Amino acid sequence: MDVTYLGRVEYAPTFEAMKQFTASAANAPSDQLWICEHPGVFTLGLAGKPEHVLAAGDIPVVPTDRGGQVTYHGPGQVVAYPLIDLKSRAIFVKEYVHRLEEAAIRTLAHFGVTGHRLAGAPGIYVRLDDPFSHAMLTQRPQHRVPGSPPPQPDFTGLGKIAALGIKVSNHRAYHGLSLNVGMDLEPFSRINPCGYSNLTTVDLSTIGVSASCEDAAHELAKQLTRLLQG
Template identity: 60%
Template sequence: MTDAPRAPRPPATLRWMGRVDYEPTLAAMRAFTEARTPDTPDEIWLCEHPPVYTQGQAGRPEHLLDAAGIPVVQTNRGGQVTYHGPGQVVAYPLIDLRALGIFVKEYVYRLEHAVLKTLEGFDITGHRVPGAPGIYVNLADPGGHAALTWPRPEPFQGLGKIAALGIKVSRNCTYHGVALNVDMDLKPFQGINPCGYASLQTVDLATLGVRTDWTTVAQRLGDRLVSHLG
């Protein structure tokens, strides 16, 4: 007798957390991931953080130029240093990749695609940069549809980073995630080499002339993530 097929997994649940401190949120993500079983439903946490720099697991200290009193937290995600602050939508997908039937490369692609489609809804065209996870915009024509051409002598010339990505996978389950800049004080990004790239400009939707609010962007990004990770 063969085992009966397992019922399809329900879509990930969106969990609205509001503005929460970074370190307790990280601890909660780790605890959720360590305690979950094959039957634990996936969740996607949506939040924003008070000002904080977070350093990736292999982050190099020279990329933190001047913290200017902003806390610096060492984390176990991939990537280099980044900044979180009010006006930024932070999404933490807690996803069982084995149950979803995908590997890490596909997962990263889907995260980035969810951001691209969210930006498209605000008439902003996002771009990927090979070898540099996250989403970028062409500052000279943020709504233009022309694809970037590769190779480029200076990969980031004329680009601004609007979304950062850093993940951790433990026992095929993900945590950490993606941060999309909506309407922020961008000055703290000048205190770091964002994601390890010197002189990389960071932008938000407000800089690009998009007038919206945090809740609207969070809902649209959350819905896209549920769709792409189900």
């Protein structure tokens, strides 16, 4: 998988480039991993409801074809876009999501932070009172009766630090994963992040970890490359 560091790039043309690459991927020499930052932008997934954008102000809102609802991208956030053929790597979609989350967890661990999965809500979360604690969450995903409805997520004491949203077309995945490093978090207050009004969003800097976007980007790229080998 070829890794390309794009730097800070506008969201809309990057989204179009992902779609074009995926549509013509049969002629591509290899799968790709794009790592970048975006200027401030709200993006709406296929399940996104306009009412979850409370006050966009001067920040553009861009509809997309990824799963999920509304989120924010901005400077100080590392965004990873794996553009890969899941079938050739023998990775099913559910497993793919798990591996994206695992890459975020391992990247956080590199900086001494414990990331957690949460039942009923994709993404990675940290304890607000002790982001370095290894204790398991009571809200962690657990086995449930097949066919039973997913649990309502309980965000008590937690902050979201990594989000994901993907699109799969003809076994090829695009869109991906974002990790908050050192952002202006104010724009998250203008939306219901991922559709939840009671969800706190954090980054590494607000939980006391000093890390550059460059270091976080390279660590996340390393973890994704390892975990997506198939």
